[in-house]
Amino acid sequence: MARIVMKFGGTSMAGMERIRNVAARVKHVVEQGHEVAVVVSAMAGETDRLVGFCKEASPLYDPAEYDVVVASGEQVTSGLLAMTLKAMGVDARSWLGWQLPIRTNEAHAKARIGEIHTIDLLSSMRGGTVAVIPGFQGMMEDGRISTLGRGGSDTSAVAVAAALKADRCDIYTDVDGVYTTDPRIVARARKLDLVTYEEMLELASVGAKVLQTRSVGLAMKEGVVVQVLSSFDDPTQQDLPGTLIVSEEELEAKLKEDKMERQLITGIAHDKNEAKITLTRVPDRPGAVAHIFGPLADAAINVDMIIQNVGRDKGETDVTFTVPGADLARALDVLESQKEAIGFNRVIPDTKVAKISVVGVGMKSHAGVASTMFQSLADRGINILAISTSEIKVSVLIDEDETELAVRVLHTAYGLDAPVA
Amino acid sequence: MARIVMKFGGTSMAGMERIRNVAARVKHVVEQGHEVAVVVSAMAGETDRLVGFCKEASPLYDPAEYDVVVASGEQVTSGLLAMTLKAMGVDARSWLGWQLPIRTNEAHAKARIGEIHTIDLLSSMRGGTVAVIPGFQGMMEDGRISTLGRGGSDTSAVAVAAALKADRCDIYTDVDGVYTTDPRIVARARKLDLVTYEEMLELASVGAKVLQTRSVGLAMKEGVVVQVLSSFDDPTQQDLPGTLIVSEEELEAKLKEDKMERQLITGIAHDKNEAKITLTRVPDRPGAVAHIFGPLADAAINVDMIIQNVGRDKGETDVTFTVPGADLARALDVLESQKEAIGFNRVIPDTKVAKISVVGVGMKSHAGVASTMFQSLADRGINILAISTSEIKVSVLIDEDETELAVRVLHTAYGLDAPVA
Numbered sequence: 001m002a003r004i005v006m007k008f009g010g011t012s013m014a015g016m017e018r019i020r021n022v023a024a025r026v027k028h029v030v031e032q033g034h035e036v037a038v039v040v041s042a043m044a045g046e047t048d049r050l051v052g053f054c055k056e057a058s059p060l061y062d063p064a065e066y067d068v069v070v071a072s073g074e075q076v077t078s079g080l081l082a083m084t085l086k087a088m089g090v091d092a093r094s095w096l097g098w099q100l101p102i103r104t105n106e107a108h109a110k111a112r113i114g115e116i117h118t119i120d121l122l123s124s125m126r127g128g129t130v131a132v133i134p135g136f137q138g139m140m141e142d143g144r145i146s147t148l149g150r151g152g153s154d155t156s157a158v159a160v161a162a163a164l165k166a167d168r169c170d171i172y173t174d175v176d177g178v179y180t181t182d183p184r185i186v187a188r189a190r191k192l193d194l195v196t197y198e199e200m201l202e203l204a205s206v207g208a209k210v211l212q213t214r215s216v217g218l219a220m221k222e223g224v225v226v227q228v229l230s231s232f233d234d235p236t237q238q239d240l241p242g243t244l245i246v247s248e249e250e251l252e253a254k255l256k257e258d259k260m261e262r263q264l265i266t267g268i269a270h271d272k273n274e275a276k277i278t279l280t281r282v283p284d285r286p287g288a289v290a291h292i293f294g295p296l297a298d299a300a301i302n303v304d305m306i307i308q309n310v311g312r313d314k315g316e317t318d319v320t321f322t323v324p325g326a327d328l329a330r331a332l333d334v335l336e337s338q339k340e341a342i343g344f345n346r347v348i349p350d351t352k353v354a355k356i357s358v359v360g361v362g363m364k365s366h367a368g369v370a371s372t373m374f375q376s377l378a379d380r381g382i383n384i385l386a387i388s389t390s391e392i393k394v395s396v397l398i399d400e401d402e403t404e405l406a407v408r409v410l411h412t413a414y415g416l417d418a419p420v421a
Numbered sequence: 422m423a424r425i426v427m428k429f430g431g432t433s434m435a436g437m438e439r440i441r442n443v444a445a446r447v448k449h450v451v452e453q454g455h456e457v458a459v460v461v462s463a464m465a466g467e468t469d470r471l472v473g474f475c476k477e478a479s480p481l482y483d484p485a486e487y488d489v490v491v492a493s494g495e496q497v498t499s500g501l502l503a504m505t506l507k508a509m510g511v512d513a514r515s516w517l518g519w520q521l522p523i524r525t526n527e528a529h530a531k532a533r534i535g536e537i538h539t540i541d542l543l544s545s546m547r548g549g550t551v552a553v554i555p556g557f558q559g560m561m562e563d564g565r566i567s568t569l570g571r572g573g574s575d576t577s578a579v580a581v582a583a584a585l586k587a588d589r590c591d592i593y594t595d596v597d598g599v600y601t602t603d604p605r606i607v608a609r610a611r612k613l614d615l616v617t618y619e620e621m622l623e624l625a626s627v628g629a630k631v632l633q634t635r636s637v638g639l640a641m642k643e644g645v646v647v648q649v650l651s652s653f654d655d656p657t658q659q660d661l662p663g664t665l666i667v668s669e670e671e672l673e674a675k676l677k678e679d680k681m682e683r684q685l686i687t688g689i690a691h692d693k694n695e696a697k698i699t700l701t702r703v704p705d706r707p708g709a710v711a712h713i714f715g716p717l718a719d720a721a722i723n724v725d726m727i728i729q730n731v732g733r734d735k736g737e738t739d740v741t742f743t744v745p746g747a748d749l750a751r752a753l754d755v756l757e758s759q760k761e762a763i764g765f766n767r768v769i770p771d772t773k774v775a776k777i778s779v780v781g782v783g784m785k786s787h788a789g790v791a792s793t794m795f796q797s798l799a800d801r802g803i804n805i806l807a808i809s810t811s812e813i814k815v816s817v818l819i820d821e822d823e824t825e826l827a828v829r830v831l832h833t834a835y836g837l838d839a840p841v842a
Contacts, residue, residue, distance in 0.1 A: 016474060016477040016478055019478070020478075050497065053437060053501055054501070054504065056437040057440070057441075057501050057504045057505045057508060058504060058505065058507075058508030060508070061508070062503065062504040062507045062508075065500040065501070065503045065507070065514070065515060066504065067500075068496060068497075068499065068500030068515050068517070069496070069497050069500035069501055069504075072493035072494075072496045072497050073493075075489060075490070075492075075493045075496070076489075076493050078489065079475075079486040079487070079488075079489030079490035080475070080486070082483065082489075083475065083478045083479060083482045083483040083486035083487065083490075084478045086479075086483045086486070087478060087479030087481065087482070087483075093485070094486055094489050096489070096566075098519065099564060099565070143520060144520070145517075
């Protein structure tokens with residue numbers, strides 16, 4: 001017997017027919033003797049509908065009331081799933097965010113989960129009752145409803161799994177696991193059996209949209225074993241394993257157990273949501289760069305890649321860097337307000353760029369990985385605009401139009417292609 | 422300065438444009454210096470949508486989870502109204518049923534309101550913040566959500582007004598007050614300025630669908646002055662008075678103040694939702710009738726009019742009575758199960774009947790009122806199938822097809838027609 005948290009997203013909860021499928025899947029797990037808590041999203045489209053009302057009410061809507069409105073979407077699906085389970089003969093009840101409660105900090109519409117009270121929940125689950133918990137929501141210290149920001153239900157599920165000391169947190173999605181790269185780009189992408197939290201963070205944050213980044217970070221911090229699997233496989237069939245997301249130690253142990261060797265590279269990610277900004281003719285003096293990146297940091301704008309080009313004139317240089325595309329307008333405002341302090345000539349924004357990342361905890365030498373990367377891209381005439389590295393990845397910025405080509409080239413270059421069937 | 426509870430129904434809350442109109446109306450009252458609490462229904466159609474999901478989940482859905490699902494409708498509108506008010510510069514916040522809390526008894530989907538905690542609410546209202554409260558919902562002792570049954574928002578409003586010791590509870594509807602009869606039937610129906618709780622109970626329960634019956638009963642018990650008025654008049658115009666619902670003493674005092682005389686008859690109500698049942702050849706022996714009405718009472722089926730006809734054979738009689746149309750199928754089941762005990766021959770149901778009631782606290786003699794009624798109907802050839810009376814009304818059962826004719830005839834007979842304009 002294990003204690004398992006199952007999480008279902010909006011696509012899986014879109015309408016009663018799908019909710020019945022979810023209930024059948026939960027029933028199947030319960031019948032295997034497990035203690036189960038289910039975390040659910042709102043029906044697909046419902047949160048957009050509710051956010052639409054708020055925006056119609058006022059572009060600058062009150063975030064506390066926004067939370068009251070949008071939290072209702074998950075309230076509805078948790079009630080519907082609990083009653084569907086009961087109708088199927090599986091004892092179940094919903095526990096709303098304020099009923100446990102799931103405590104959050106005081107940040108409406110982007111709250112972070114703090115303590116989750118589990119005494120009543122655990123005693124109910126031990127009595128054989130499936131707990132159905134709306135994702136995305138909690139309660140603040142003052143007793144008002146809070147929500148976690150879009151995509152927050154993954155984080156809710158991991159937080160609940162941590163609080164329950166669950167054996168596993170199964171995240172059901174519309175894909176059957178984490179792949180070596182986006183299968184829509186590379187038909188021969190392979191499903192990964194195992195991936196570390198660190199790799200998943202890189203894969204998620206650079207474009208493999210399977211899990212919300214924040215939920216992976218929380219799972220890593222709390223040591224929650226997460227499994228990503230499909231909600232569309234037949235639940236009565238032998239369980240099809242998805243991808244397990246674990247710590248590096250667990251990965252090593254499992255590889256040893258299965259007598260498998262670790263791959264150098266785990267996957268290739270791409271991200272078209274970056275924007276490049278070039279400031280021309282920045283004075284090449286101590287502190288100039290601080291005038292650029294200090295104010296951006298103060299505005300909570302995350303700068304990723306930075307290149308300082310060779311100046312055209314003595315004492316001047318061009319500075320290029322990337323920011324999230326969503327922050328571009330704000331970043332340009334900040335830079336404009338600092339124009340005098342920085343002393344640049346022109347600011348040139350460019351959103352037609354993509355970041356391609358090669359990710360792997362097994363990466364022993366960046367140099368080796370990087371040289372394969374640069375050579376493969378150069379062979380196909382793909383120009384590299386910028387480079388950045390972290391412990392487990394090497395990223396390059398390229399022209400957006402070359403994204404798919406670059407991903408395919410690298411997937412083959414690192415030997416990730418599945419054997420031809 | 423007064424303390425006023427304003428209640429808006431689903432039609433008034435259907436979409437952001439209408440919610441903005443409601444907010445403008447609330448703002449207008451706030452600007453007159455009043456302390457305001459607003460009770461809101463879900464958007465028109467939303468509760469039906471949510472109930473539809475529950476029925477799809479299971480015809481025998483779990484009532485506790487039903488409450489979780491359907492309570493979300495009012496949660497959404499209360500958040501939207503509060504944020505709209507704030508956007509208009511009126512300080513406001515939503516208070517959900519569990520946040521006050523509004524305590525109810527342990528009857529999911531048909532709860533009754535108990536205590537309402539108002540300490541935080543009152544302190545917030547005294548600080549100039551409009552309280553927006555979702556109608557129809559509360560919290561049970563075990564901390565779970567309860568709802569009051571359909572139309573419960575009127576009751577919520579009156580209960581909140583009682584708990585706040587409000588000076589008035591204004592119920593905004595799609596009519597501008599209570600009329601002497603249904604204006605769709607009688608064009609010359611007059612709006613009533615004043616009506617007593619007892620009259621309103623009769624007018625509401627027999628078909629003037631302005632207020633939920635339970636809310637009028639509660640207002641009477643708690644002495645809450647209720648005003649029914651239109652939510653579609655221009656809120657910035659001089660306030661148009663609707664109909665005030667008060668105690669008999671208050672009515673007398675107000676009539677005296679205005680040097681007005683009391684009308685003998687206040688209004689004419691009709692109800693097509695009754696069903697007539699006739700049991701033929703019931704043995705005319707002591708206890709036979711108890712075998713009919715005892716089991717019906719046990720099944721919580723309300724029997725209204727009863728006639729025992731002259732038997733055709735010695736020792737046998739036909740028994741006719743009416744039940745709410747919604748309970749007809751259940752009533753027939755009960756009677757069938759008691760067939761042997763009762764000993765009737767046949768059961769003849771008839772839903773093509775209507776109950777017409779003449780209502781007025783000023784009714785000094787039933788005989789006088791009744792004779793006018795019978796004579797007026799007889800003059801138009803309308804056959805009376807059954808009669809019942811209470812302290813303030815005389816009701817007759819007639820053929821459903823003659824409903825409108827009977828209402829018009831009686832409206833004129835009691836001098837209720839407005840002068841021709």
